[in-house]
Amino acid sequence: MKKRQLILAMCVALGMTSAFAAGEKKQSKDAAAPPTDPQIAMIAVTADQVDIDAGKLASGKSTNPQVKQFADLMIRDHTSVNQQASALVKRLNVTPEPSATSKSLKDGGDKNMAKLKKLSGAEFDKAYAANEVTYHQQVLDAIDKVLIPNAQNAELKSLLESVRPVIASHLDHAKQLESSLK
Amino acid sequence: MKDAASVQEDEGGVRAGNATFVPESEDRRVRIEPFPLRALAWWGVVLFAAAFVVGRQFRTVDSGTSLAGEQRQAAASQTTPPPAALASAAAASPPVLTSHAAAASVKPTGEQAKQAVVVPVEVRLMKFNPATVELNVGDTVEWKNRDLTPHTATAENKSFDSGSIDANASWRYTFAEPGSFPYVCTFHPEMKGTVIVK
Numbered sequence: 001m002k003k004r005q006l007i008l009a010m011c012v013a014l015g016m017t018s019a020f021a022a023g024e025k026k027q028s029k030d031a032a033a034p035p036t037d038p039q040i041a042m043i044a045v046t047a048d049q050v051d052i053d054a055g056k057l058a059s060g061k062s063t064n065p066q067v068k069q070f071a072d073l074m075i076r077d078h079t080s081v082n083q084q085a086s087a088l089v090k091r092l093n094v095t096p097e098p099s100a101t102s103k104s105l106k107d108g109g110d111k112n113m114a115k116l117k118k119l120s121g122a123e124f125d126k127a128y129a130a131n132e133v134t135y136h137q138q139v140l141d142a143i144d145k146v147l148i149p150n151a152q153n154a155e156l157k158s159l160l161e162s163v164r165p166v167i168a169s170h171l172d173h174a175k176q177l178e179s180s181l182k
Numbered sequence: 183m184k185d186a187a188s189v190q191e192d193e194g195g196v197r198a199g200n201a202t203f204v205p206e207s208e209d210r211r212v213r214i215e216p217f218p219l220r221a222l223a224w225w226g227v228v229l230f231a232a233a234f235v236v237g238r239q240f241r242t243v244d245s246g247t248s249l250a251g252e253q254r255q256a257a258a259s260q261t262t263p264p265p266a267a268l269a270s271a272a273a274a275s276p277p278v279l280t281s282h283a284a285a286a287s288v289k290p291t292g293e294q295a296k297q298a299v300v301v302p303v304e305v306r307l308m309k310f311n312p313a314t315v316e317l318n319v320g321d322t323v324e325w326k327n328r329d330l331t332p333h334t335a336t337a338e339n340k341s342f343d344s345g346s347i348d349a350n351a352s353w354r355y356t357f358a359e360p361g362s363f364p365y366v367c368t369f370h371p372e373m374k375g376t377v378i379v380k
Contacts, residue, residue: 073369077331080349084330162330165308169370 034150035099041089041156042096043105043147044163047139048082050109051132057116058128067125070132070177074170081163088159101142108135126181132174140167300324300354303375305333305347305367310375318380322356333367335375343368 035043055074062068089096112131119127143164151157299321304311306328315323325335327347335353336343341363344353357363357379367373 076346076369080331084349159330162307166329166331169308169372172372173370 035101035146036097036150037152037156038094038097039099039102040147040151040160041085041094042098042102043142044085044160045082045089045096046102046105046109047142048078048085050105050112051135052078052082053109054112054116054128054131054135057113058124061116061120062125062128063121064125064181066177066180067128070173071128073173074132077166077170081166085159085163088155092153092155094153094156101146122181126178129174129178129181133171133178136167136171136174140164140171143167298322298356302326303335305329305335305373308370308373310335310367310373313374314376314378316378316380317357319357319360321379322354323377324352324354326352332369333373334369335365336368337363337365339363 051074055071055078058071059068059075062071112135116124116128116131143160148157148160148164151160299317301315301317301321301323303315303323303325305325308329310325317323323335325333325344325347327333327349330349332346332348334344334346335355341359342355342365344355346369347353357377360379363377363379365375365377
């Protein structure tokens with residue numbers, strides 16, 4: 001009698017988990033189709049450019065040497081990453097293609113710039129640092145969950161794998177900067 | 183001729199389903215002939231299979247020993263790399279570096295000690311690799327930037343500073359004094375390395 005109940009409970013549990021799994025699958029499918037290599041290339045290039053633009057603004061506008069140093073690091077590193085990415089994309093004969101993700105990155109970057117332009121002094125520094133933390137966290141998540149798993153070309157995948165530690169390093173720097181400004 | 187005819191007859195008999203009419207002796211004569219042939223074929227197959235298995239075993243033993251050899255070579259290259267290892271190191275380097283890579287070595291011993299060597303340090307995935315290198319006074323370290331961003335190799339005591347080493351570029355420094363030299367990348371201070379000069 002007990003055994004039968006146990007089996008019944010297991011069946012119910014199994015049925016529930018599989019239903020959950022199916023639901024999740026459907027949800028992720030609804031969210032967005034996996035990006036193609038040309039779309040991934042565009043996402044990478046856009047992500048770089050957005051951070052270069054913010055860095056240029058901060059480097060020119062901030063008077064805090066730490067903020068300036070961080071902004072210069074962002075400009076230097078992202079410009080270099082972009083050069084390598086562009087060279088690879090050219091060599092592979094891939095034409096970067098816009099997608100919902102690249103557009104939302106660009107829009108987010110534009111909004112941040114508009115917000116930062118209205119601020120100055122310590123307020124500017126704090127807002128810039130805070131945005132750099134969230135931005136690099138988002139990019140890191142995208143690299144791990146969307147870009148690397150979906151990249152088809154081995155060289156593109158390898159490029160993204162090399163970009164990853166750069167972004168992780170920037171995230172740490174940004175967190176340090178943010179806490180130093182508090 | 184007669185035999186052949188009888189064979190045909192036999193076969194005809196069998197085909198007709200009249201096997202019982204075929205004399206036993208004749209039946210054996212007919213069947214005996216192909217038997218050694220078939221046996222030979224079977225032996226051939228067995229021998230071939232045996233040869234194949236033995237051959238494979240030898241090959242695995244071979245690759246096993248050569249693998250061990252490579253490991254020994256790799257271990258040796260940390261002290262004094264043989265010319266073959268140097269050549270492969272040169273082949274792996276980008277064209278700019280090949281002319282120097284032939285002289286590369288990590289730690290000279292004996293007669294080679296007086297010869298100046300170039301110790302490569304690869305900068306990749308935000309790390310110095312190997313993080314610690316040992317060399318003699320007069321030897322040179324070459325930092326090869328295989329990363330996507332510029333890096334520096336800057337001694338904590340400021341005795342050397344590469345300045346920015348661009349992606350795919352390299353920088354060399356010759357150590358004239360003995361000592362232990364911890365260094366960092368000033369752009370990414372979490373990147374650390376040490377040069378030990380004897």
